[in-house]
Amino acid sequence: MKRSFYFSFILIFLTQWAFSQTFTMEEVGKFSFPSELTSSATGEKIAWAMNEQGKRNVYMAEGPAFTAKKLTDFNEDDGQEISSLQFSPDGNWLVFVRGGDHGGGNASSTVNAQNLPILPNVEIWKINLESGKVETIVEADNPSIGKDHQLLYVKAGQVWTVDLASSEKPVQLFEIKGNVNELSYSPSGDLAFVVNRGTHSMIGIFRNKRLPIQWVNPSFHRDSNIAWSEDGQKIAYIRRPGGRGAAFPELEPRHSPWEIWVADMNTGDSEKLWEAPETLAASYIYPFFAFSGNDHIAYLSYEDGWQHLYAIDINSKETKLLTPGDYMVEQIKQSPNGEKLIFSANTGSEQEDLDRRHIGTVDILSGKLTWETSGEGIEAYPVWVGNSGKMAFFSADAQRSHLVAIKSGNDTKLLGESIIPSDFPQDQLVTPKQVKFTAPDGTTVYGQLFEKEGGNSEKPGVIFVHGGPQRQMLLGWSYMDYYSNTYAINQYLANLGFVVLSVNYRLGIGYGYEFHKPSGAYYRGAVEYQDVKAGGEFLASLPQVNGNKIGIYGGSYGGYLTALALARDSDLFKVGVDIHGVHDLDGRYSLSANYEQPSDIDKARQVAWESSPISDLSTWTSPVLFIHADDDRNVNVSQTVDLIRRFEELDKPYKSIIIPGDTHHWMKWSNMVKVDQATADFLKKHLMD
Numbered sequence: 001m002k003r004s005f006y007f008s009f010i011l012i013f014l015t016q017w018a019f020s021q022t023f024t025m026e027e028v029g030k031f032s033f034p035s036e037l038t039s040s041a042t043g044e045k046i047a048w049a050m051n052e053q054g055k056r057n058v059y060m061a062e063g064p065a066f067t068a069k070k071l072t073d074f075n076e077d078d079g080q081e082i083s084s085l086q087f088s089p090d091g092n093w094l095v096f097v098r099g100g101d102h103g104g105g106n107a108s109s110t111v112n113a114q115n116l117p118i119l120p121n122v123e124i125w126k127i128n129l130e131s132g133k134v135e136t137i138v139e140a141d142n143p144s145i146g147k148d149h150q151l152l153y154v155k156a157g158q159v160w161t162v163d164l165a166s167s168e169k170p171v172q173l174f175e176i177k178g179n180v181n182e183l184s185y186s187p188s189g190d191l192a193f194v195v196n197r198g199t200h201s202m203i204g205i206f207r208n209k210r211l212p213i214q215w216v217n218p219s220f221h222r223d224s225n226i227a228w229s230e231d232g233q234k235i236a237y238i239r240r241p242g243g244r245g246a247a248f249p250e251l252e253p254r255h256s257p258w259e260i261w262v263a264d265m266n267t268g269d270s271e272k273l274w275e276a277p278e279t280l281a282a283s284y285i286y287p288f289f290a291f292s293g294n295d296h297i298a299y300l301s302y303e304d305g306w307q308h309l310y311a312i313d314i315n316s317k318e319t320k321l322l323t324p325g326d327y328m329v330e331q332i333k334q335s336p337n338g339e340k341l342i343f344s345a346n347t348g349s350e351q352e353d354l355d356r357r358h359i360g361t362v363d364i365l366s367g368k369l370t371w372e373t374s375g376e377g378i379e380a381y382p383v384w385v386g387n388s389g390k391m392a393f394f395s396a397d398a399q400r401s402h403l404v405a406i407k408s409g410n411d412t413k414l415l416g417e418s419i420i421p422s423d424f425p426q427d428q429l430v431t432p433k434q435v436k437f438t439a440p441d442g443t444t445v446y447g448q449l450f451e452k453e454g455g456n457s458e459k460p461g462v463i464f465v466h467g468g469p470q471r472q473m474l475l476g477w478s479y480m481d482y483y484s485n486t487y488a489i490n491q492y493l494a495n496l497g498f499v500v501l502s503v504n505y506r507l508g509i510g511y512g513y514e515f516h517k518p519s520g521a522y523y524r525g526a527v528e529y530q531d532v533k534a535g536g537e538f539l540a541s542l543p544q545v546n547g548n549k550i551g552i553y554g555g556s557y558g559g560y561l562t563a564l565a566l567a568r569d570s571d572l573f574k575v576g577v578d579i580h581g582v583h584d585l586d587g588r589y590s591l592s593a594n595y596e597q598p599s600d601i602d603k604a605r606q607v608a609w610e611s612s613p614i615s616d617l618s619t620w621t622s623p624v625l626f627i628h629a630d631d632d633r634n635v636n637v638s639q640t641v642d643l644i645r646r647f648e649e650l651d652k653p654y655k656s657i658i659i660p661g662d663t664h665h666w667m668k669w670s671n672m673v674k675v676d677q678a679t680a681d682f683l684k685k686h687l688m689d
Contacts, residue, residue: 026673086143113667186265217263296365307330331380344380392406402484471509549687551574576622613643657678
């Protein structure tokens with residue numbers, strides 16, 4: 001009897017020991033994250049930025065060996081991001097911006113996450129690839145490289161220039177009314193630009209300081225998205241309505257028209273080639289727009305219900321769908337000869353590919369579509385390398401975080417594997433499982449379930465809700481830094497003993513137009529909250545989960561939905577962490593004073609109020625931790641300040657953390673780890689201890 005007791009005791013001890021936490025938040029937070037992948041127009045050079053625990057540097061590799069080489073030496077967790085990385089046309093220089101927060105509003109404003117007495121600058125830097133010299137050019141943002149090493153940038157809405165190869169000071173290229181916000185060189189060296197004049201925007205051509213600006217079919221509209229033909233004789237662009245239109249309460253979305261035009265630079269004539277069908281799905285304009293090398297214009301549209309590539313023949317005006325199927329296309333680049341497109345998409349031979357990304361290529365003229373990658377990985381942000389069909393892209397899976405990969409024919413090579421720290425717990429991470437459940441209105445909702453094998457028979461559960469909301473969480477490491485971080489948190493929570501469900505709720509991408517743009521969402525009724533609640537109920541119903549121990553956390557839009565969940569359903573969601581969430585939506589309707597339909601605006605504001613977490617504070621009983629950085633450029637810190645004041649006036653308990661000086665994206669790595677650890681500790685305290 002005594003022997004049986006000791007055997008049982010040892011078995012329980014060994015089981016608990018095997019399921020104990022096996023890595024720290026700091027260790028899993030050391031995931032590698034590349035960004036800004038770019039390739040040279042000549043030769044086989046690629047470059048990218050790499051974030052290594054807040055130390056952001058530029059790397060380069062060159063064919064045929066493609067050995068990763070670190071070019072800069074920024075060795076401090078200082079919160080200074082690297083963006084706008086690009087080669088000069090001859091491939092001899094690299095240019096980048098250091099500083100700012102280009103994932104948020106006011107991107108060019110300095111970030112002082114270290115809280116230094118003297119503010120850092122947002123600066124344009126250059127790297128001489130022959131000498132290896134790295135130096136600052138100017139305090140500015142938004143660089144663009146033209147002919148003869150001419151660097152352009154926009155400052156205070158005006159275009160400035162400086163020679164990369166000289167030490168001369170920058171000079172203003174020309175003076176113009178309004179704010180320039182787009183620059184594009186023709187193959188012959190003419191500079192096209194878009195100038196915003198408030199109510200309308202126009203495309204101008206600058207040739208030299210002696211000739212007047214040439215306007216391309218000026219009108220009372222908004223023209224943008226400059227695309228030159230290969231010979232520089234034509235320019236394509238997108239035209240949208242000007243002004244603000246009649247003020248109206250957006251109780252329901254309406255069609256937003258847009259058109260594709262092409263102008264002949266020799267005659268000055270412009271012609272409308274295409275206009276979006278008058279449907280909601282066709283209303284949405286996406287960034288990719290290119291003039292191909294065979295008299296076609298390639299563009300991205302939602303017109304068939306999925307985000308797909310199309311091509312229009314500028315001579316016949318016939319359009320064709322290049323990427324048919326129930327999947328979305330993003331992150332597109334055109335080949336150097338203008339004949340092919342490369343992109344990332346959520347499709348493949350397995351159902352799980354709906355929640356992954358793979359690389360595809362398509363020939364614009366023939367429409368031949370080739371899938372370059374497949375399997376259980378996540379591949380994103382592809383670029384062409386040279387002229388022989390080689391390509392580079394980001395590559396990850398459920399365990400290994402993103403690295404740059406080179407694909408040549410059937411061979412794929414990972415670059416820079418040695419940068420992954422030895423204590424990064426890659427082999428201890430779980431593979432999330434794709435699950436789906438049904439919202440009360442019948443909508444099918446997908447999610448990823450994180451769970452470590454073994455442990456208690458009834459584990460606590462956590463719902464994670466992403467931000468955006470135009471995002472999709474994947475069955476592996478995200479190609480966005482913010483969501484690689486939350487993926488790391490979910491892995492940590494699973495390792496701790498939670499069952500974690502990441503919910504891809506409506507308003508997110510990857511599941512078609514109706515899912516992405518549902519009626520009655522956000523300030524129009526928050527219909528997407530149905531998906532979050534359904535996810536909580538699904539998680540609570542799992543046999544291995546204790547339905548009385550369900551928590552929730554999320555940031556940004558996920559913070560909004562976390563607050564909504566705690567305010568409306570504290571009985572289901574026992575605890576939550578609301579990270580820089582939105583709480584008051586009434587401000588969506590600050591319409592002009594001459595609005596003549598007060599009954600409609602009153603109704604719209606009432607719906608917005610009822611869609612806000614602050615409208616349900618009386619039923620909010622669950623413990624909550626509020627976290628916000630006070631230099632947030634995406635969600636103003638006032639959203640959390642106001643909610644905390646309401647809590648205090650109602651004598652409701654709460655915990656809070658303010659991060660001085662940082663932004664929405666935790667530019668300082670140590671701040672990111674602090675927030676992550678606080679999130680996990682708060683959930684653990686209320687659901688495990």
